[in-house]
Amino acid sequence: MKPLIYLDNNATTPLDPRVLEAMMPYFREKFGNAASRNHRFGWEAEQAVENAREQAAAVIGASGKEIIWTSGATESNNIAVKGTAHMYGEKGRHIITQVTEHKAVIDPCKYLEQQGFEITFLKVDKLGRINLDELKAAMRDDTILVSIMFANNEFGTIQPIAEIGAMCKERGVLFHTDATQAFGKVPIDVEAMGIDMLSASGHKIHGPKGVGMFYVRRKKPRVRCEAVIHGGGHERGMRSGTLNVPGIVGFGAAAEIAHREIDREAQRLAKLRDRLWNGISEEVDDIYRNGDPEHALPGTLNVSFAYVEGESLMMGFNNIAVSSGSACTSASLEPSYVLKALGVGEELAHSSIRFSLGRFNTAAEIEQTVAQVTETTNKLRAMSPLAEMAAEGIDLKSVSWASH
């Protein structure tokens, strides 16, 4: 059997062995509840949690006091959107976000719409970036929150975060960014970028699943969010519940490793990603790179392969793990709404593959991937009626397909 290659790091990442090692004592002898104030078990656990807070805060230029622990970025996004809305709801009922956000931001926004809040979903250009003039025009006197993701999980485009932050500061609107894909991969500075709230996830940085972080600014301005989970007032009243100590220790360790190696790793990944793109595009025609090649996560590559469908491609890369924007691969049978927002044509949305590289990918794996992708694409093109029609000079856009 061919060795397995994992190129789906934007979905989740393998746990770094160093992180597992840091976590183990907190599963074994250091099992205390961090809220137990009266004995060593509790103090030890609390110490570990506070240490992890500092490790996490260092990645974004914040103070440990501004870090809240959650069950993951989805929960952090829920607090950011719903918690802010309920806390500041008397001041205003308008929120601005954008169409390529993760569902963990979009769905809470839709939920608030049912409660009478107004949400503006900014469009993106074909590289996936929002337009700053449109953001400016969308801001109203009753806008209480702007939530724009730092980098997109499907195609890797990075938004103009510092400019958005500056605009929000000027208008006195809170700025939240879902940094799940960017945390530990590209430099983040909440002061310089004017960020008031930020979400991050453990299992995207070679840390454990089930733990996330929520940064909430304490000064200039002091931000407060209403809790989504009540029950004891932990985490400054913003998130109750016994802390997942081993998970948090893991998050901290993962954050520290990522922060330490951030520049070198970004360079290494960008080189591998570029080799993957160049390697495939040298061998295969009619492929398109989705997203902004200039403002992009170093390890993400999203490609549409004209005339062949995404799931059939993945079947052909049978020892390589990737994901696709094709409808066939989603439970709802709808193609990726994110790719549609980029204006990628319908048939190209079905033909897209996302390669997301990580710490444990090697140059040898990339070479194997180039070979496998080339072989599979050529085989499927030989089987494709669309490739045949294109070769005959038929403009596929002019064909009137059975419309539904």
Added chain:
Amino acid sequence: MSYSDKVLDHYNKPRNIGSLDRSDPSVGTGIVGAPECGDVMKLQIKIDENNRIVDAKFKTFGCGSAIASSSLATEWVKGKTLDEAMAIKNTDIVRELALPPVKIHCSVLAEDAIRAAIADIQKKQNGDNGDGQASAAPTITKASAAACPQQ
């Protein structure tokens, strides 16, 4: 979702890939589906003087189940008369390939493709394409409602 062995077999060793001459009066061509649905199948049949299908070829844009469904369809129509081929049901394909519920529409599209190819040949026999010239652009047959999952 993992694939049945038969689907994998058709994907790895597809039967009857290719094209027949569309302008040949004994060839029927059916093209069904739409790129925006993620599924397009072209199925062609060649008949002898007794209206028996002697050759069949296919090309498909679609997932593994769609490829397997159309590959199987070309296997099954060979040797059948047009009437016998019309009797092929998508449920037979589902059973043979062990398709999960979410992939049933692929089998429906394959059944549509068979029927479209037969309809094309019958049209030729009735003299609509009497001059034997292929049309400039392929005629796409409207797929049945069950074939497009986004209905």
